[in-house]
Amino acid sequence: MSTSQLDLLLTSTTPACNGADGGFREEERVRWLILALAVWDTAGRFVRYIASILQLATNVFSAAYVADQLQAQAGGKADLALKVAARQQCVIKRCRAVRAPSESLPLTACPSQLTVVLDLDETLVASYNASRIPQHLLGGAQRFFIVRCSPCGDGTPNEIAVFPRPGLRAFLQQLSSFAEVILYTAGNTGYAKPVADVLDPDGTIFAARLYRSSTVRTLCGQDYVKDLSRLGRSMSRTVLVDNDPFSGLLQPCNVLPTRAFHGEASDRLLMQELLPYLERLAALPDVRQALTDDFRMAEFFGRQGYLLYEDPSSGFLTAAASVL
Template sequence: MADLADAEALSAVAEDSRSAAQAWRAVVGWVSIVLQVVIQILRFSPSSWAQLLSFVGLRDHPHSLLSSSAPFKPLPSDIPVEISMETPSSVTSAEELEKLTIVLDLDETLVCAYEASSLPDIVRIQAIDAGLKCFELECKTVDKDAEGREKINHVIVFERPGLEDFLEQTSKFADLVLFTAGLEGYARPLVDVIDVNNRFSLRLYRPSTVSTEHRHHVKDLSCLSKDLCRIVIVDNNPFSFLLQPLNGIPCVAFSAAQPFDEQLLKVVLPLLKQLSLEKDVRPVLYKQFYMPEWFEKHGIPFDNQSP
């Protein structure tokens, strides 16, 4: 009887060991799958770290260890309460105001572009299947081949969701200016495709940017007007408008990994409509984003932080 009991005990221990081993293999397999997904995400987009942190709930958590590294007060996923619910004293009828000027960045704001040779087919297929509009483009570069001829880059461009509708609606109440740090050989044919109705009254390319002691390729809005009360720039890179931080909307960067992005129509457009009724856009944008303080933290001083 004792031998039988010992045998049963050993059998139970062996069974427990097998169960534990199976559970451990399942955990290892799950971790392996997660790591593969993470690797694919990180290879998919230059802004993937931000997307990943946002996905796991770290990026926007007020008590996160990473919260101090947030680049600026992010543009919310819906209309800001203070913008949509309150009517500032400066709001007036559109007939009494000069037309608003909206300066729009190109890459990662209106579109995202990739060299065709470096874009995996699976990425393109998944983005198109999800509904993103895309087109291929041949762009001239500043590089020359061995015979001195201009090199041609083959580029795949993805339009940000709602782009056409966004341009149509904003052009009804504002003058649109395209301002990109990209070279004209790349940007001009691209904009020809997305702006077939010529809604941009002006296109500015890299030669129109300026260099400062802090950054190169800065977009100085004073080249458009000395009066900045009715000028706003939408750009995913806040350093682009470091000379006029009170006029900037730091939009969320766009990539092909975001086929269901709603920033243009659900977030940026309502804010721009509200700004079109402001005598001076700067107080509203200051209270929304506090960009001068953000630049101060990055070593870029700004004298008048309270408009």
Template sequence: MAELAAAEVYAPRTIQVWRTLLNWMAFFFQIFAQILRGTPSFTQVLSYVGIRHGSLLDSVPHSPTFKPLSAVELPDFAEEPEEAPPPAAIPVSGGGGREIDDVSPLEKLTVVLDLDETLVCAYETSSLPSMLRSQATEGGLNWFELECISSDKEFEGKPKINYVTVFERPGLKEFLNRLSEFANLVLFTAGLEGYARPLVDRIDVENRFCRRLYRPSTISTEYREHVKDLSSLSKDLCRIVIVDNNPFSFLLQPLNGIPCIPFSAGQSKDEQLLQVILPLLKHLSLQKDVRPVLYERFHMPEWFQKHGIPASGWTNAL
């Protein structure tokens, strides 16, 4: 009887243990599936298990209504020859009066690059699970730890030091090397300088960025704060583009923007920089005016209209 009673107690407990294990296996399978897809929703999975994303540190949170454009993946673009003519052009004014048959040498393309979730992603070291760091390392991601000055103050008035772990987007160094061969690079982030400057020092040891701009260089509009105004870099918008995971960053010049998929530490197989963005930028470097090509690719003015932002400020460029 004692053995029978023990068996009756043991069996339900065994079933409960197996159910618990199956639930955990299903949960981790969902995370693994998100990693394989490399989609931004992995950030939502991280938040579910209590991980605080580091891009919120001294930077600007993105609009919850923002969804990456599916066109950003450009699956067919890498196969296009560099000599291919641009898509059907739309009339663009304000570009210095260039004609289609102008054979004068092209000015070097200027490429403005965002930092957080575009080139890198950063997490507070104290809240970063060792499991995530191990998975990123096994996946081949380069990462480093960093001390940066926070905008907050200690109780004695001294600047607070934050410790963050930074993961580089796959192919970052090669991307910057190859891009600098045919373009002028500008770093433009909405993050504070105390956080962004030491980070950029680590990823840009060769000083490929000719300029670095931080949050004070952004402007506020009636629709969004911390917008990046390209006219502060060049009055001629024919040969300048901005790559950013948040399209609202280039609200003032939507015809010059390239929206990229946000990057997180769970995307060790991400190929955006070398397989998607670099071929597009190489193609744009051969164009007299980048705006007709980018309009045909992304139709950003229409995207902003769908988000309640009128196109009246861009009609002169279309």
């Protein structure tokens, strides 16, 4: 049978098939159309999935590049938690925006004056629940006062026994004669404010009081860090006095670590050691070099695994422990 004869036969038999067979073909076309739409939708989802994977890879490697560059500059080992966070998002660039100028304190009348930032607990005072004062402190020569406050910040009143470090009153009076004094504590306002009111009843010692709400948490997981950049003071003329060196993690070259005070009557740190040292710092144009030479806190943080890099504006090391 020739091709033309076959075509003629098919043409002649088509009208006879317009019944059930025609309906069958229509159902086939509908099924093929539904299948084609499903394939198209699946292909679209796959393309969008691939695009999201590529975008994620771009973000990860760009953040990792920043972290690796800072690590190379420091020549040290990056903190694992920081590096993992940096590979998830470009945190080192993002988190610097947290330090808003609007959060800074009012400028001092003498910008060149030394600013001494004092911690409270275990630096200036030792505090205990009044019902649980250590036995070795009772009946001794060391005096204490009682404040009724809310140490947990939940409004629940409690009585706290506060032991001032020996020589504290004279130390604060002499220090305020040549330096701006700022109280910066990780204590809750409900506890720390009543204590500060006793230490400075006339409000003539502390130029500002900062409490736990003014501390920050770093991406390394370090809580209650005191970000000195929020003070709005020149870092060349600012020193943080704290028994916990990690409080100054963001500005290691401004940290003056002290021995912790637990109420000992024999302690003589404030007047015999700390005050003379601060007097020497007050005469220096930049306190960071002296603090770096004497305490090497940046090296200490580096040995703890924190990523350090050189601040291009100052030339001093700082920690890449950006805040949340």
